[in-house]
Amino acid sequence: xxxxxxxxxxxxxxxxxxxxxxxxxxxxxxxxxxxxxxxxxxxxxxxxxxxxxxxxxxxxxxxxxxxxxxxxxxxxxxxxxxxxxxxxxxxxxxxxxxxxxxxxxxxxxxxxxxxxxxxxxxxxxxxxxxxxxxxxxxxxxxxxxxxxxxxxxxxxxxxxxxxxxxxxxxxxxxxxxxxxxxxxxxxxxxxxxxxxxxxxxxxxxxxxxxxxxxxxxxxxxxxxxxxxxxxxxxxxxxxxxxxxxxxxxxxxxxxxxxxxxxxxxxxxxxxxxxxxxxxxxxxxxxxxxxxxxxxxxxxxxxxxxxxxxxxxxxxxxxxxxxxxxxxxxxxxxxxxxxxxxxxxxxxxxxxxxxxxx
Numbered sequence: 234x235x236x237x238x239x240x241x242x243x244x245x246x247x248x249x250x251x252x253x254x255x256x257x258x259x260x261x262x263x264x265x266x267x268x269x270x271x272x273x274x275x276x277x278x279x280x281x282x283x284x285x286x287x288x289x290x291x292x293x294x295x296x297x298x299x300x301x302x303x304x305x306x307x308x309x310x311x312x313x314x315x316x317x318x319x320x321x322x323x324x325x326x327x328x329x330x331x332x333x334x335x336x337x338x339x340x341x342x343x344x345x346x347x348x349x350x351x352x353x354x355x356x357x358x359x360x361x362x363x364x365x366x367x368x369x370x371x372x373x374x375x376x377x378x379x380x381x382x383x384x385x386x387x388x389x390x391x392x393x394x395x396x397x398x399x400x401x402x403x404x405x406x407x408x409x410x411x412x413x414x415x416x417x418x419x420x421x422x423x424x425x426x427x428x429x430x431x432x433x434x435x436x437x438x439x440x441x442x443x444x445x446x447x448x449x450x451x452x453x454x455x456x457x458x459x460x461x462x463x464x465x466x467x468x469x470x471x472x473x474x475x476x477x478x479x480x481x482x483x484x485x486x487x488x489x490x491x492x493x494x495x496x497x498x499x500x501x502x503x504x505x506x507x508x509x510x511x512x513x514x515x516x517x518x519x520x521x522x523x524x525x526x527x528x529x530x531x532x533x534x535x536x537x538x539x540x541x542x543x544x545x546x547x548x549x550x551x552x553x554x555x556x557x558x559x560x561x562x563x564x565x566x567x568x569x570x571x572x573x574x575x576x577x578x579x580x581x582x583x584x585x586x587x588x589x590x
Contacts, residue, residue: 235379236260236537237352237367239470241477243562245500245530249305249341252503253331253351256511256540260351261331268538269492271549299354300366301337302326304375305346306474319433320348320474322375326366348474352377364406369414371403372430374421374473376414379537380466380483380491383577385409388453392416395449397424417446417471436559439478443469443555444569451484451575464577466491470535477558479535481550482569484576492549494539495556497564499546500532511541531562 238260240247254261258268306320327334331353352367367377382388392412393401400415420442422429434442447467454462464485471478483490502509507523510516534540535556539547548566550556556566 235352235354235367237350237377237379237468237470238537238540239351239377239472239477239479239535240346240349240500240532241472241475241558241562242347242500242530242532243475243560244347245504245532246345246347247349247500247504247532249303249344249346249349249351250338251505252349252500252534252540253303253341254338255505256503258538258540258542260353260536260540268542270539270544270547271494299330300326300328300363301331301334301353302351302366302368302377303337303340304350304368304370305344306348307346317431319373321373322368322370322474324368324370326363328363328366348472348477350375350377350470350472352379365408365411367410369411371400371414371418372427373433374418374430374471376410376417376469376471378410378413378470379468379493382409382413382450382467383463383465384454384458384461385412388450388457391453391457392450395419397422397426399427399430413446413450413467413469414471416449417442417469420445420449433473433475436476436478436557439471439473439476440555440557440567443471443478443480444571447480447482447569448571448575451571451577454577455575460578462577463579464488468493468537475560477533477535478555479550480555480569482553484571485579486573486576488579489552492537493535494537494547494549495533495535495564495566496539496541496547497531497533499534499539499541499543501529502541502543503534504529514543533558533562533564 303325304322308320310317310321331337350368368375396415397419400419404411404415467482468491469480481490481493502511508518508521508525553569558564
């Protein structure tokens, strides 16, 4: 499945190449290699062949080669345009995987930001094209997704009926993910005009809009498909450049959602300004401009896979939980409240039931 990486800080910028390219398990290398502490035994972290979890093996055996996208926040526009205040997202998308994209590497080596979304795509059936690459931008708000809205073609038309007109018009591609993004911005702004996309909203409203988006998707599936519906994997993430909400969700009674981790410490070894190395405690960063005694600013990283090998730096987000990061960088994880009657069954459930009858 897709992979994504998010960084946000109220004070400490990161260099894009430090977090996206340099580490041995950076997102640029996750096209084929995977590291999943807490989901696979340590000695199997990079070998899925013997895994008994068919869903875990299926998700992580696929190559993520169907495009990449970056959104990073900059205050440049606010220095030139009176009506713009605060950071706004810049966007780069490509059909190429990151290992083959010269422009991606050059951009990352010379760009810093306090808020970054990066995504490499494994298509679930839609066309490989730039507009279908994540993240998706709505004014100052950015959204990305790892997973799939199941049976999306069966609910696509009714999904669009829930969208505000400007959100519908902002959909440029054909993916389930971009429609979910449009539904989120519709809920966040309460179907407001395009100007409302330039506003910030309380973190509680961002979480409420995300929860409503997830619930609406499941309700449409129950309404249109009934018992034939299958579970969704909805690892969504949204930011306004100052605050962030990330969810790890699958509407199934027992199955785990796709992997999603967070860290408030990993930036220390990922940031090239500071001593340390993301791949080894013994490696020396001779280019560090900061000393051992200097502290890195508050920051949060959320990623499909850890990008350092120190497991103590990472937390696996709980099943069907949301991680919220406020404007001060304070993290809070909470369970997503939803009606369990909206859980779905997959083909494996039916096979298991037949075997027990």
